[in-house]
Amino acid sequence: MYFFYKKKLKNENMAKVNLNLLKLKKNYLFNDIEKKVEEKQKNQNLEILNLGIGDVTLPIADSVIEASKLSLDELKSPKTLKGYGPADGYQFLKKSIKENDYKDIDIDLGEIFVSIGSKYTLGNIGDLFSADNCVGLCDPTYPVYEDSNIMCGRKNKLFYIPLLEENNFKPRILKKHLDIVYLCSPNNPTGTALTKAELQQWVEYAQKTKSLIIFDAAYEAFISSDEVPHSIYEIPGADEVAIEMKSFSKTAGFTSLRCSYVVIPKKLKTKENISINELWQRYINTKIGGIPYPIQKAAEAIYSPKGQLEVKAIIDEYMKNTLILKEGLNQIGLTTYGGDNCPFIWCKTLKNLTSWEFFDLLLEKNIVTIPGSGFGKCGEGFVRFSGFAAKETIDKALTCIKKL
């Protein structure tokens, strides 16, 4: 069922729709879940134990809030007032990003674009390329990759790379050429992460077959294993084949503040030898403009010594809860993956239930998870648990699940 039900064509002379939008599937996963939960709660005063949460739950670091407030005060005086900012972000923030996240990596400030959130960059980067490029997406996957590619006309140009239990949910290197491949590590939804050796194989694949990798590293801050790279550019040659996206949403609780960045190396060219970096700059100049100044100042504060300590404490707390949840699920006898370098746990359903059946079973106990099948066919038979939930919620939920 598609999103836009095609009612009887009334042949008025009005503007014609972009037919690609009609190829979108009917529902947006998270809205479906919300509806089910709302229905469950209807007329009842239930305590819902949300273990599906893909949003942050801990307060934002003090240094971030204070920096943002100070920057607002600047706007009260004509001398320090800011107006339109650069579409690619202020230099002060790019400098902090470079000095911290790319200290030993050869990336310059002109290759960093600040953005209003990774959904924006992920949802729009595909517009730079021709509709007839073949695009590889992992299955299961974050729905925005798929939907945004359908929206720019690639419904029939999508190739799904299965993430299977037998491969530990790692995407296997392809034999076939793809023009663009989306990779996400640490992975949403499976919670697993690619090691340097594994990612290196993908970089080599892209070099050999001339593919472009769109590397989504939104959960990078949660990496604890030395084997997992924090940036694809740790791999030599990756700057010739990969765009990298990072988000402050999960790193520093910016889901309400909205800020992320994308790195587009100047070496990256289209088939026609056109700079992808220049294409993106031109795109955002026309299609969005700058990011709020107080938000960029908030993001800069993440990189202050105090901000770094505060953010680390928050991430440690989430990962501690993730570990408690994972161990609890394992003790109950559930099979889980991920959760080591990412706050998500990919959990096999009980008794071969489908994802939605298991979701419904858990919802009966007031527990919310995310059905794996909502992320793609290969997600069937799994649900996503999240360590963003509070410890108290996790404890209560584990007690309920034990009784299943």
Next chain:
Amino acid sequence: MYFFYKKKLKNENMAKVNLNLLKLKKNYLFNDIEKKVEEKQKNQNLEILNLGIGDVTLPIADSVIEASKLSLDELKSPKTLKGYGPADGYQFLKKSIKENDYKDIDIDLGEIFVSIGSKYTLGNIGDLFSADNCVGLCDPTYPVYEDSNIMCGRKNKLFYIPLLEENNFKPRILKKHLDIVYLCSPNNPTGTALTKAELQQWVEYAQKTKSLIIFDAAYEAFISSDEVPHSIYEIPGADEVAIEMKSFSKTAGFTSLRCSYVVIPKKLKTKENISINELWQRYINTKIGGIPYPIQKAAEAIYSPKGQLEVKAIIDEYMKNTLILKEGLNQIGLTTYGGDNCPFIWCKTLKNLTSWEFFDLLLEKNIVTIPGSGFGKCGEGFVRFSGFAAKETIDKALTCIKKL
């Protein structure tokens, strides 16, 4: 000359470019001006008198800043923390918009979408429609309308509606059908505004020929004439043919904060009878997500009694300066238009100079304006002056222009 110079095609197997992007003209008007000004200033300590400014110069209202700071404090506690917000904006802001800007107009909250700036809505709304729709743009026009339509494949589907001196720069009603027409009133760059009677003719045109009007009312807050409507929906039936966009950028100095809104009535349907309102909701769900919470709280404060007084004082100050500038230019003998309901003045060049020649002549005196031809062919022979400049700057500039 196009923006992306097509170098020798290196037939690598990399992703192919979106050819529509290559149809964009080489330079973005404001960047060109910036370069010229930078060159002028090079190695000199000149005082540049910027009368071209399209950005705000007065500090942001106290109540706006304080509301935003308070909302940041909410994010410090788990009880008041916000996470991902709705892609279409929080209800509290929509409610303020409805109660103030659409008090006596039949628009409901589901028809209001909060956005990250009018550039975003204007730059992306065209993506909802098929590339083969015919689109009418006024000439001169805000470049984003044209560029965004070229980017979605309508380079050869654009029809230019000339804004001519003989018509007082009002777009004349067309005989031909267009699928979509962009109208901007009060107008950037001409500074003129459509009266209710004039806008009514456009609504009737759209009703009769089944066109969609995209009505850009970014400068609505500057309207002083009773004859000029503050919303296209003051005209009966407009909700069947028009999308309306308003911005807080100029209304309340939000160019650094980034917030605007778009009204998409539920009655609006595409030729295939698909709700444009639903299409936009689906589009932003995938392509951008929510607007920063502290920015929406800042916008809400504009509508508080204190905020309204503060914002009015700021607008009055800009319009006072606009009047001084316009009268000064007229006294010197220059022919000017606009500036009554909009802080922009459309000024005929001296001695039949081209826009850029007049720009250069003024730049010799350290005065910056915006060459009218940068907004379209029919802008040739005009420059745009702006009342966003400070009174002191205006006085100095007028003294220099007198000596031309």
